[in-house]
Amino acid sequence: MTPPATPATPMDTVTLERRIKARPETVFSFFTDREKWLSWMGTDGTFSFEPGGSYRTRVTGQDVASGHFLTIDPPHRLVFTWGWDQGAVAAGSTRVEITLEPTAEGTRLHLIHSGLPTPESCEAHAESWQHYTDRLTLQAEGTTPGPDPWPHQPTP
Template sequence: MDRGTFVDLDGRPAVRFERTYSHPPERVWSAITEPAELAHWFPATVSLEHRVGGTIEFTGDPNIDPGSGTVLEFDPPRRLAYTWGRDELHFRLEPTDDGGCTVTFFDVLEARDAAARNAAGWTVCLVELGKHVSGAVADGPHSATAEPWQPQYDDYVAAGMPAGAPIPGR
């Protein structure tokens, strides 16, 4: 499984992921911006204003309270960024030579010690995204068919990724 890496992004701690899909950027863009598609892989129900400065609402995540953020970048089908709590999520989509798409995703963290926790969660979510865009059944990261979170977390901690942030629900 592709692992996230702990990086410094403009002086802030972040977790970086890169995934390549055999679908064009427009297909993946839809999966990361449309509420009905986000429901298959994102950890919360999302309502997103498709413009810079717009509001993004997060509800339905069993591990955190509802909240909202601000859209920081909205450049279809290449760049999307928004705040979620004190974190920032950044998506960069680039076409591949074979008609697919490479997604580089950053979770810019409020706190360094959240790296392993968040990396484990996003690893689960990105597996669900891969299933969804490929047409397979993706019931979301909180479903019984999703990869389990705990082994992912344990692997990140064992690999030395910063850890220690509170784990919601525990």
């Protein structure tokens, strides 16, 4: 018997799932509070955490990401545009959707980053989201991840 086909991830999309031992409300707060956001990704930034609100954050070295919040549905879902002020992925040109589901152990985080322009940008963003959701997981579970070892790496 042939197993059922699973839908393929589009070539312009990064998907990631993470299990976090913290309630969805706790995890969600790391996406809607400036200091908490910067505790896992970035060194400084401005954020207007409301639908249509903008953000601009220095993620690594001189690399600044910016975009707008599209959907904020606490503590379940957050959607925002993403891109770099300089680089191959233009500011606000892609879309990141974060979904949080309660589990017996805490939360299942599901991230979909779509609209990336090249396979290289998909690969770079997959590596970056892996790195930053690792840091987010530690923070949400109550462990400080320490200084980001990537502060001076350029981001494509």
